[in-house]
Amino acid sequence: MVMEGLTGLSHLFVTMFLTGFGGVIAIPAITDITMAALCPGQDECSLAIYLTGFQQAMIGVGSVVTTPLIGNLSDRYGRKALLTLPLTVSVIPQVILAYSRDTKFFYVYYVVRTLAAIAGEGSSHCLALAYVADKVPDGRRTTAFGILAGVGSAAFVGGTLAARFLPTALIFQVSAVFSMIGLVYMRIFLKDSVPGGGMRQPLLKEAEEPCLEQCADDSSNRTTGTFKKLPSLGDVICLLKCSPTFSQAAVVFLFNSLADGGLMSILLYYLKARFQYNKNQFADLMMITGIGATLSQLVFMPILVPLVGEEKLLSTGLLVSCINIFIYSISWSGWVPYALAGFSVFGVFVRPSICSIASKQVGPTEQGMVQGCLSGISSIANIIAPLIFSPMTALFLSEEAPFNFPGFSLMCLGLILMTAFFLSLMIRADPPIANDKVSSNRCAPTLA
Structure with a gap:
């Protein structure tokens, strides 16, 4: 019963597993490689924290433009055609470190890696979500999003398990091979989900104006020409105005993404400085987290969604994640992060729930746009979070800290998640859109 309506997604799941495995296997090793290249023999390196935060911010700046662009283009030219770009560019950085990990190659x-992630880091996930939304009806969409996230978590577990036992010299070679296999598999087996998609029109050909122009007050003055039908700020503002539910979900998503972005840029360096974690310990910790996330998304979410709904799952995930980070910030021993890793079974409810709530607020021909909009919000958070929390973490881990609280930046991330939790309590989902355009359901009447 759970799998009913998921026919046709198996090739997408295989593709995302292969590419996810290829990307994740490198994560436990990259912190040690960065430290060895920039600060050999040290457990605390402010330069590594700053560079990682700067890279994440630059990726966020580029992704704000590229991810909504790619998501919107996929509504017209097909998910498969646009998915080829991020999967291709993701291979190149792994090939470089597979060849050498000397400082100049780093x-x-x-x-x-920065340029490739700008083009592809958020796009592949955005396109995968849009593909699922194309194939699955509203009533089962949260479950399908959860299963897609579970496939990603399974790839996370497999990748970290492989990283735990592979020598560093082989990790990036294996990563590059799996990423290439995922790309080839997708091109051969995945069928496009957009009827008539697949580049029947050239990308530079002029086309009719976007359907959301009815919402925008200045739509009559919209410029035309190269790359028409691309998302504009007016389209995003229109979408936010048309659906209060989407607006609330977007704000919650922004705060959650701020916390995720900050955590991504600082956590591994925090653990290395505080408890001298290395590649194997990172892999162990990530593997525990991944196993819990996989079980939660593949087993618990399909059972819980019909019983409690996306809104309550979202609030539960945010509350548990908030408590988790608060305890992380006061960790007193190296075993504490291992004990907290099991609570990932709740935290992973957040993103699939938000994506499902948002996808139900637009029509079937606008799924790429709405998922691209969410990815753009995540990219904005990834610009802001590292610029704030990377310097803060470096300061509180150094001898110049204003007071002795190494986990102060984590405590601040917990406060952000607490804000997201309280905001999530106010979400009341509107009925799903049944026709093709959000504008015909909600925007036009509001302008009457």
Whole structure:
């Protein structure tokens, strides 16, 4: 019963598993490689924290433009055609470190990784969500999003398990091979989900104006020309105005993404400085988290969604994540992060729930746009969070800290999640859109 309506998604799941495995296997090793390249023999390195935060911010700046753009283009030209780009560019950085991990090659990797992530880091997930929304009816969409997230978590577990036992010299070679296999598999087996998609029109061909122009007050003055039908700020503002539910979900998503972005940029360096974690310990911790997330998304979410709904799952996930980070910030021993890792079974409810709530607020021909909009919000958070929390973490881990609280930046992230939790309590989902355009359901009447 759970799998009913998911026919046709198996090739997407395989693709996301292969590419996810290829990307995740490198994560436990990259902190040690960065430290070895920039600060050999040290457990605390402010330069590594700053560079990682700067890279994440630059990726966020680029992704704000590229992810909504790619998501919107996929509504017209097909998910498969646009998915090829992020999967292709993700291979290149892994190939560089597979060749050499010397300092000069690390800097080349750093630049190429930044550019590749701008083009593809958020886009592949955005397109996968849009593909699922194309194939699955509203009533089962949260379950399908949860299963997609579970496939990603399974890839996370497999990748961290492989990283735990593979020598560093082989990790990036295996990563590059799996990423390439995922790309080839997708091109051969995945069928496009957009009827008539697949580049029947050239990307530079002029087309009719976006359907959301009815919402925008200045739609009659919209410029035309190259790359028409691309998302504009007016389209995003229109979408936010048309659906209060989407607006509330977007704000919650912003705060959650701020916390996630900050955690991503600082947590591994915090653990290395506080408890001298290395590649194997990172892999162990990530594997425990991934196993819990996989079980939660593949087993618990399909059972809980019909019983309690996306809104309550969202609030539960945010509350548990908030408590988790608060305890992280006061960790007194190296075993505490291991004990907290099991609570990931609740935290992973957040993103699939928000994506499902948002997807039900637009029509079937606007799924790429709405998922691209959410990815753009996440990218904005990834600009802001590292610029704030990377310097803060470096300061409180150094001898110049204003007071002795190494986990102060984590405490601040917990407060952000607490804000997201209280905001999530106010979400009241509107009935799903049944026709093709959000504008015809909600926007036009509000302008009458």
